[in-house]
């Protein structure tokens with residue numbers, strides 16, 4: 282990405298060539314990427330081929346009314362902020378414009394300083410929503426630490442820190458619930474891209490068509506139901522990181538397009554032939570054996586080689602026993618605060634139970650167990666009974682229909698069994714009669 286793109290992309294729409302020229306010089310001096318249009322039709326055609334963050338739109342465009350033009354522009358680029366530019370006498374109409382969706386108005390003639398300030402203010406607002414999301418993520422992350430006392434994990438974290446600063450694509454491997462998503466966010470936070478977004482895509486949740494438009498965006502009317510244009514996650518991640526979670530479930534038919542994007546950083550929105558460019562670092566995670574899948578033709582080998590420039594393998598929690606009590610303490614402190622509960626620590630027996638459990642669901646399971654314990658424990662010390670570890674269904678003691686179980690417990694056991702006997706998530710979803718995105722949510726909900 283070049284510097285101008287990162288500063289902001291601005292469209293000027295005015296029927297006076299002199300205004301277009303002056304505004305353009307002034308804004309280009311600030312490092313913005315500027316395009317111009319002298320009427321509504323031109324503006325629409327530019328919007329179809331390029332993405333803008335902000336538009337300065339003249340309220341009186343010859344015969345045309347700027348408000349009508351704005352309404353049409355907003356259907357093509359709903360994310361773009363529009364500042365109405367108006368003569369002093371038309372301030373009332375400018376107020377109407379704001380009620381119709383303009384972000385602000387500017388009265389002509391205006392000084393270069395006023396123009397610069399207005400552009401800066403609007404672009405800042407445009408970035409604010411994205412920043413807010415990142416900040417929320419950071420607050421959430423504050424509870425997730427990149428520290429560990431376990432030698433296996435320490436090695437992974439050390440390598441992760443070293444490679445975070447490069448732009449190399451990283452494949453994160455590990456059993457479900459080992460913290461692959463958290464590690465991806467930590468790597469983004471340690472990288473030079475930390476000020477931009479880390480955008481996550483959950484691969485199993487979308488079929489090939491939806492995934493293509495989610496990733497690359499689409500134009501209005503590109504397919505049935507596409508009532509608005511969207512920019513796509515790749516554009517949202519421009520300058521930042523795209524995290525492809527559960528990449529093993531990325532639709533095979535769309536893999537060539539992802540490969541091309543990773544190689545050339547180029548892509549097209551669905552329904553729009555214009556080739557676009559985005560500077561995105563790719564992190565991907567899976568608990569599947571992609572090499573085996575590639576051998577069987579279920580994953581493209583060339584894509585695998587692009588994704589696994591660096592591979593980090595997270596150890597399962599049972600191999601991180603040095604971290605179990607620290608993590609448990611941290612989760613407990615967080616949950617008792619959240620639920621205003623009395624527990625402040627674990628009894629010795631509870632600590633031993635935590636250390637001796639196998640944790641097939643890894644950190645996610647530990648988190649769920651501690652959340653539940655924090656709620657049901659009415660004392661200062663969480664004891665073994667509060668952990669409920671013994672109550673988990675064993676493989677050889679599958680719950681029966683009609684047994685004294687809640688619907689949730691039965692559903693969890695059934696989903697776990699179907700998952701264990703299905704070669705792919707899609708197959709499991711078909712067997713269960715639910716779509717892949719519902720299955721994805723339920724796996725997270727039940728810590729499977």
Ligand SMILES: Nc1ncnc2c1ncn2[C@@H]1O[C@H](COP(=O)(O)OP(=O)(O)OP(=O)(O)O)[C@@H](O)[C@H]1O
Nearest residue numbers: 424425426456457458459460461462463568644645
């Ligand atoms: N170091 C950590 N500190 C605190 N919580 C963590 C840590 N690592 C993971 N977690 C928590 O454990 C849960 C599972 O983490 P995450 O979703 O990153 O695992 P995953 O390996 O990506 O799982 P899956 O393969 O199922 O997607 C989440 O609730 C996450 O917040």
